[in-house]
Amino acid sequence: MSDSETFALTSPAEGPVALNQSWLGSDRLLEWIIACQSDPATGTAYLGGTAEGVRAELEGLDQDWKDTVRVVTVQGQPVAACAVEWDEEPATAWIQGPWGSEDAVETWGEPLMAAMVEQLPAEITTLEICGEVRNSAMADLADRLGWQPTEVNxxxxxxxxxxxxxxxxxxxxxxxxxxxxxxxxxxxxxxxxxxxxxxxxxxxxxxxxxxxxxxxxxxxxxxxxxxxxxxxxxxxxxxxxxxxxxxxxxxxxxxxxxxxxxxxxxxxxxxxxxxxxxxxxxxxxxxxxxxxxxxxxxxxxxxxxxxxxxxxxx
Incomplete structure (x- = not known):
């Protein structure tokens, strides 16, 4: 990712917000994601909960997570983030995240989903997120997006x-x-x-x-x-x-x-x-x-x- 690339999300309450480039793919961001993964209320089921597991799974995604990740920071600290992986054969994208507190996901969840979709090839038609049933922020976001829940596994x-x-x-x-x-x-x-x-x-x-x-x-x-x-x-x-x-x-x-x-x-x-x-x-x-x-x-x-x-x- 070049230094000249910039991204912006628009919050309904706060307007356009530039993403902090220094956090994209950084070790500091990885540590924050690992902390989110350690809590069932803020993690995604696609990744593990241990530091080694989360790091390995992110690095093993088909698309480089450092290129797809988008992170929102407030006062220099991350509050919400997502990354995405996709495969043209089943025409599906798996969104890693959204990570963040319930309030942060309520504010930034939809803009982050839109930022994930912007990166996808035209062939990708289906999108998925997955988490613990205790991740109520993810469930609420899916409901706002009109996405259908699967059965509990x-x-x-x-x-x-x-x-x-x-x-x-x-x-x-x-x-x-x-x-x-x-x-x-x-x-x-x-x-x-x-x-x-x-x-x-x-x-x-x-x-x-x-x-x-x-x-x-x-x-x-x-x-x-x-x-x-x-x-x-x-x-x-x-x-x-x-x-x-x-x-x-x-x-x-x-x-x-x-x-x-x-x-x-x-x-x-x-x-x-x-x-x-x-x-x-x-x-x-x-x-x-x-x-x-x-x-x-x-x-x-x-x-x-x-x-x-x-x-x-x-």
Whole structure:
């Protein structure tokens, strides 16, 4: 970002306000964002809560956060900020933030959202923000923007020691007749049917499950009946992103077999010195799935909700 670039936001109450260039992408701003992330009422669910995790996740965004971030300062201190990441394939942008107090987000949330939209390629049509259900400022902002809330998801975690223990049972605990293997290119049509049925507005396409994720599939009676997909995030932690089982094949141990197999894959792919937990999220309404994860040792860490809007509605 060149020194000659300047940005301005317009507050309904205060009029045009120039953004403080010295804060954009600075270590001071990063420290302030980390402080916001440590409080569920001011953090975004897209980033972690530890200093190392937040730093790694921001640096791992597809677009350089130091270029996309916009920060409002008052008396030389940041009061509100946002950054943004986007992907043309699902035509979606994920807004990091808005960070700030409830009053600051009430004042600067909408101007910051507009500043995020200004940066997006024309192909991007959907925008999302996500946070803890305790982040009332984010919920109020989404309501003012006319964005629709998603269902509540429970973020669950499994300590790495427990993950290693259950992964060791991956093959032993698998019911007879179920085969679990890595997903192949020829699996894509069936994989797409399962993925798009269970996750119609997912942040990853079916093709990306093969190119960007570690994905395993379950075969029962020569038919592909389920899959589980995960990845190692920039903070070094393992995330199980998607799991789906054909309704006709449920209650036969397919889901459990898939989870154990993808955990095993993630443990093999991770940096053992950095990995501390395996993460996943499950919709609140999916009580059987939540019970399955709890039986494997996962515990609920947070309740999160996303908010989604269209570009024209922002």
């Amino acid at each position: 429970h973020a669950m975690v499994l300590p790495v020691e427990d993950a290693q223990s259950v992964a060791a049972r991956s093959s032993v605990d698998r019911p007879a007749g179920i085969t679990v293997r890595n997903a192949l290119e020829q699996d894509l049509p069936r994989l797409a049917t399962l993925h798009e049925s269970e996750f119609p507005e997912a942040y990853a396409t079916s093709a990306q499950l093969l190119s960007r994720h570690l994905t395993v599939v379950a075969v029962l009676d020569e038919a592909l009946v389920g899959y589980a997909s995960g990845q190692i995030q920039d903070d070094g932690q393992a995330y199980i992103d998607f799991t789906a089982v054909d309704p006709a094949a449920r209650r036969r141990g397919v889901g459990r077999s898939l989870i154990l197999a993808v955990i095993e894959q993630l443990l093999q792919a991770a940096d053992a010195e950095r990995l501390t937990q395996v993460h996943l999220t499950v919709r609140e309404e999916k009580a059987p799935a939540q019970a399955l994860y709890e039986s494997l040792g996962f515990r609920t860490d947070a309740a999160i909700r996303g908010y989604r809007g269209t570009r024209s509605g922002s």
